[in-house]
Amino acid sequence: MAGEEVPGDGAGGRFQGNRLGSVFAELGGGASLVGVRSGAGRAIGQFQVGTVGNRGIDGKLPETMTGDLFPIANLLPRDGEAMNHGVVFAPEEAEGIFARLHREIPWRPDIIRMFGKIISTSREVAWMGDAGLDYTYSGETKSPLPWTDLVLALKDEVERETGEPFNSCLLNLYHDGSEGMSWHRDNESSIVADSMIACLSFGAARPFHFKHLKTRERISTVLEPGSLLTMNGEIQRHWQHALPKSKRVSAPRISLTFRKMKTPDGHLASERMPLG
8 A cells, every 4th residue: 555644653753854863752662763874875873762772672782883884784673674775865966856856746646545535635646657557556546657867867776776676666745744654565466576665765854664563563764865765575564664744844855666566468677678
């Protein structure tokens, strides 16, 4: 599902811009903030907050991280992978990309069916991809817009970063913290099962939550402007994710989630050509 807008879960703490320290109150008790990186390709540390204090999910104190490069760790303890790759675009570049996306994309309110009613959201979206890759979620079907030069270039960058091909992209425009996304899974039958979903973020930094379906364990990270998050493997079978609302966020955010949709012949269009 693509989810619908609901009040933030644990939102309302201090959260402005992309300052890491101000997001802790946003996450609420019992949550974990893990795998945050800042600066293009530079890891600055791993943090655990909430009722466990500074201890990790295994009960051990985290190692102090200093230096330039560290392996990107899985945010989840089990049942799938979620990787916060950190900032992959320099601040000035990320600001320019945000401005072009905001200006060039033909944004439209999302249309969803909920409780038997058709709802037009304040959050705006665009579905883009290879020809014929329709996407149905929340009871509505979207036909893909043709790739723009900018989104195609961003797709190429994500493919180089992840080593994975993609053939479609769902773009979301959140005008401020009053707009978010409820708990959901991206598990529609039209998506290649257990395939990677890669999310680029531009604009306002926002916390992003994961919740295990059985254990109800929650993990949180921060999606900074110019950052990349990937979800892979069994994650959509076992974990929900959400972007909570927040009264403290006044700036807009744009996300691009690159996906692998099934094609009529069962292959990815991107698999028929080299990534370059």
